[in-house]
Amino acid sequence: MMPQEEARKLDRFIQLLLANATVFVSGEKLAEALKVSRMTICNWVHHLQKQEMVIEIKPKIGYRLTQVPDLLLPQLIRRELRTKVLGKSLYHYFQVESTNDVAHQLAQQGVAEGGLIVAEEQTQGRGRLGRDWYSERRVGIYLSLILRPILKPRHATIINLAAAVAVSQAIESTCSLSTDIKWPNDVLVNNKKCSGILTEMSADLDQIKYMIVGIGINVNHQSFPKSLQGRASSLFLEGGRRFSRIEIILALLRCFEDLYLELQKQGNDAILERWIRRSSFARGKEVSVDLGDKKIHGTTIGLGKEGTLRVKLSGGQIEDIMSGDVVIWDSVK
C-alpha cells in the first residue's frame, strides 16, 4: 500500500473500532471490509495499543476496543464537528514540540484555511513573550489553527481577541464555570489562568499571509509545577470534576468559527462587544502598564476599534495599549 492509502485505511479502521466500541469484531471481517490482510490488521492493533488505545485481543474471536479512548482522535472530533471551515483538515499527534511549530510547517506547505493541529502533549509548548506553556500529557488541550484572513497585519489583534471570547464561551457552555478574560487573551476561572493563546503570523506590511492561532487550555490537570501554583489552574481544579476535552474543542471551534466569519463580513464591532461583556478588565480596572520607554497608571475605559486597551490616565489623557506591551495589574478587583 502507498503510505497515503495506508493512512486512509488506518483512519477507517479506527472509525470501525470506535463504531463497534465495547464489542468484539473479527479480524477477518475487518480485513475484508478494509481490503487489507489480517496481518495488517494485527500490526495496526499493536501500533494503536502502543499509542494507549486499549484494544483487547481474543484469539479466534477478534478485537475489542474496551472503551472510547480519552484521546483527541480526528475520528472522534470529526463525528460532531459541524463547522464550515475550522477543523476541516485535522492533524492529530501524540507528542509534538509545539503545535504552533507544526502548524507553521503545514501552512508553508499550503494547508488551507481552517487546518487544525491537536496534540496530546507538547514538549516545548510556547506562550506569549517567550514564556513556556506547561503541556502535560492527555490532560490539556493543545491545538493550533491555520487561518488565512484577508486582513492587514495591524488587524491581527482582533482575531486574537475573538479566540479568547471563543475559549471563554466554550468553557462556560461545556463546563458551567464562570470565566473572565484578562486583556488581551488569558482566560481565567476564579482569577486563575486556565487558558492562554499565542497568535503568530507570517505577513508583509500590506497583508497577512497566514496566521497561526495556538490555544492551550488546562482541562484535567490535577496539579501544576510549583512555579505556576497560585497563578495557573485547570478546569478540573476549579470545577471539581473531569471534563471532556473533545466537547470543549467542539464548542470552541464552533464559537470561534462564528466569530471569525462574522468578523470578515461585518468588521470588529461584534467581537469587541463580546470581549467587553466577558471581561472585568475592560472597564474601571486600575492598571499600571510598562510600555518599555515609560510606565503609565490609569483606569481602563474599554477597547479601541482595533482591539487596543484604552486607559485613562490620572491627568485625563487616554492611551491605547497594544498587545505586546507588558501589562502589570495593580489591583485585581
Add this chain to the structure above:
Amino acid sequence: MMPQEEARKLDRFIQLLLANATVFVSGEKLAEALKVSRMTICNWVHHLQKQEMVIEIKPKIGYRLTQVPDLLLPQLIRRELRTKVLGKSLYHYFQVESTNDVAHQLAQQGVAEGGLIVAEEQTQGRGRLGRDWYSERRVGIYLSLILRPILKPRHATIINLAAAVAVSQAIESTCSLSTDIKWPNDVLVNNKKCSGILTEMSADLDQIKYMIVGIGINVNHQSFPKSLQGRASSLFLEGGRRFSRIEIILALLRCFEDLYLELQKQGNDAILERWIRRSSFARGKEVSVDLGDKKIHGTTIGLGKEGTLRVKLSGGQIEDIMSGDVVIWDSVK
C-alpha cells in the same frame, strides 16, 4: 573533501583569481596554495566558466581571469564592505525564484541578523500587493536582508521607510542622480520607479521573530516589458550610463546599517526626518486614498510617529494612512 571544505576552498580560489585578475597564474601554484589537486583546479575553472566568469586557459602556463566579472560575488562585495552587521554572512546565487523566499528559509534555519542574499536573476521576483518584480539577469540588484530587530510588529513600517531612505541615498551618492521617494518605499528617478522594497516578517502579536527586507533596484536595464514602460525605469536609462551594481550595494548596506543601528538606539525620529527630507510626497501633495471601506481625498502633511502618512482632508480632519492601504495619487506635482 567535505562539501563545506570544498566550498571554502572554492571561495578562496575565486579570491585568488580576483587578486590576480588579468595576469596568468599557474595551476600548479594554485593547487599548492589551496592544497587541492590540479584536477580540482581544472574542474573549478570549468564550473566558473559555465557561470559566466571569463577565465582564459593557456596550457603549461596557467589560468587568467581576463577581467573582474560584473557579478555580485561575495568575494567582491566583502572586499569593501565595512559594515558591522549587514552582509556579514553573504549568500550569492546566479538564479533564484525570489531572494525573499531564500531569505525566509535561511532565517528559519537560524541565519543571524544581517544575513544578505543576492542574486543575479530572479525567476519569480515579488513586489508589494502580490505584484511581480521584473528581475532581468545581471542588470539589476535583487537582494534580501535578514533582520532580527527587537521591535513590535507595528513598528515594522519604520524599517521599511529606513530601507527606502538608504536606497535613495545610495543611488544619489554613487550615481549622482536625484531621487524622490513615493510613500511608503518606492524610489523614483525623474518620476519613474527605479527601486521597490518588499518587507516581510514572521511575528507574533508581541514581537517580530525576523524580518526580511527585499530590495530591487533597476540598475543597467536597457529596456522594460511594455506593461512597465512609462512607470518603471533604470538608473542606466535615466543617467545615460552604466553603473556598478556592487558600488550601489556597498553604499546601500552602509547607509541602511547606520539608520538601522540609530533606530534601535534612538527611535524613529531620525528616520522620519530623513524620509521627509528625501520625499516630495511628504508634504503638500494632493492625494486620493482607497482605504477599502472608504475613499478619502486630501493633502499630505507629513508622517505619523510610526511612519504613517498623514493626510489632511478637505474638512480639516486628519487621517493616518498605514502601509498596505492602496494609494492613488491624483496629481504628481
